[in-house]
Amino acid sequence: MATHHExxxxxTGEVPxxxxxxxxxxxxxxxxxxxxxFLFAFTMESSTLRNAIFIILTVFxxxxxxxxxxxxKHETKALIWSILIPLVLVVWLMVAxxxxxSYYYDSITNYFK
Amino acid sequence: MxxxxxxxxxxxxxxxxxxxxxxxxxxxxxxxxxxxxxAFTFGAFLIVYGLxxxxxxxxxxxxxAFTFSTEWWPIPEKxxxxxxxxxxxxxxxxxxxxxxxxxxxxxxxxxxxxxxxxRMDKNDVQKWLLWTILFGATFLGCQAWExxxxxxxTEEGMLLADGSRIYGASLLANQxxxxxxADAFFFITGFHGFHVFIGWTLxxxxxxxxxNGVYHKRGHYExxxxxxxxxxxxxxxxxxxxTFFYLI
Numbered sequence: 001m002a003t004h005h006e007x008x009x010x011x012t013g014e015v016p017x018x019x020x021x022x023x024x025x026x027x028x029x030x031x032x033x034x035x036x037x038f039l040f041a042f043t044m045e046s047s048t049l050r051n052a053i054f055i056i057l058t059v060f061x062x063x064x065x066x067x068x069x070x071x072x073k074h075e076t077k078a079l080i081w082s083i084l085i086p087l088v089l090v091v092w093l094m095v096a097x098x099x100x101x102s103y104y105y106d107s108i109t110n111y112f113k
Numbered sequence: 114m115x116x117x118x119x120x121x122x123x124x125x126x127x128x129x130x131x132x133x134x135x136x137x138x139x140x141x142x143x144x145x146x147x148x149x150x151x152a153f154t155f156g157a158f159l160i161v162y163g164l165x166x167x168x169x170x171x172x173x174x175x176x177x178a179f180t181f182s183t184e185w186w187p188i189p190e191k192x193x194x195x196x197x198x199x200x201x202x203x204x205x206x207x208x209x210x211x212x213x214x215x216x217x218x219x220x221x222x223x224x225x226x227x228x229x230x231x232r233m234d235k236n237d238v239q240k241w242l243l244w245t246i247l248f249g250a251t252f253l254g255c256q257a258w259e260x261x262x263x264x265x266x267t268e269e270g271m272l273l274a275d276g277s278r279i280y281g282a283s284l285l286a287n288q289x290x291x292x293x294x295a296d297a298f299f300f301i302t303g304f305h306g307f308h309v310f311i312g313w314t315l316x317x318x319x320x321x322x323x324x325n326g327v328y329h330k331r332g333h334y335e336x337x338x339x340x341x342x343x344x345x346x347x348x349x350x351x352x353x354x355x356t357f358f359y360l361i
Contacts, residue, residue: 101164
């Protein structure tokens with residue numbers, strides 16, 4: 001909450017008006033991205049390109065959830081990087097195991113041929 | 114706690130505890146790092162799904178001619194095409210679309226509750242927490258239906274080489290394709306559903322505390338914020354489960 005200023009509302013007893021414009025904007029973006037995903041799911045044949053589109057749209061959705069809803073965009077730089085840098089390990093694991101899965105498939109299908 | 118026991122001024126220097134480089138409270142930081150570790154768990158689950166999928170033959174024929182077989186990995190649109198109350202109709206991904214919408218909506222009501230907490234608006238926090246609890250319960254109900262349908266299977270089932278048929282799914286065999294397909298479904302969506310259930314329980318506790326004025330007396334609604342972080346993470350995981358399990 002680096003940008004959030006503390007106010008003592010309880011002292012005055014008055015409750016300020018809600019500021020929800022950014023929240024609903026994020027909601028509309030998330031719904032829009034999901035709708036686009038469904039559009040591709042029904043109008044496009046399954047292919048590597050379609051999968052790539054799905055993954056890119058998913059990363060966009062993830063960005064909006066983490067940055068806006070979880071408020072990470074408004075935290076300090078040090079906190080943002082402490083969360084994001086370790087996730088590189090997940091990307092590495094993904095590349096390694098999917099390559100391994102393809103190799104495993106190739107080797108057992110050739111072995112038992 | 115007690116102010117009379119110490120006359121020491123609070124530490125303010127960089128090296129004696131007065132430094133706060135991340136500008137976030139202890140509880141929120143710990144929630145962030147817990148969620149990071151949880152992201153590894155779910156990452157590993159989804160990556161193993163990818164591994165299992167690459168280890169099996171993909172279906173290469175026409176989508177219209179698709180039949181369930183242990184020879185190839187099933188097309189998700191052909192597996193998840195049922196909707197409660199609309200028996201026998203082919204509605205690919207319609208129910209999972211509904212579930213996705215419910216979870217995104219619950220995330221929005223959660224962030225509205227957090228926003229109301231910043232304004233110390235007890236009534237609004239209650240209202241939005243209640244909406245979040247409602248959407249969370251609906252999502253869990255949807256998942257229960259999805260599971261029971263997946264386990265019970267379709268009327269046609271899968272025709273085996275010896276002429277017999279298998280219906281539905283268990284951890285040992287399933288009508289949709291390779292054994293690992295149903296195993297991955299149970300583990301990934303089950304572990305996600307378990308997270309939703311934990312978050313839902315936390316939301317109920319937070320709602321009761323809010324109604325009792327616990328957070329108002331404390332002077333801040335940080336607990337709602339921490340539970341909010343967890344709840345958004347559950348939504349985030351669903352976004353990935355949805356893409357890798359249902360779309361690709």
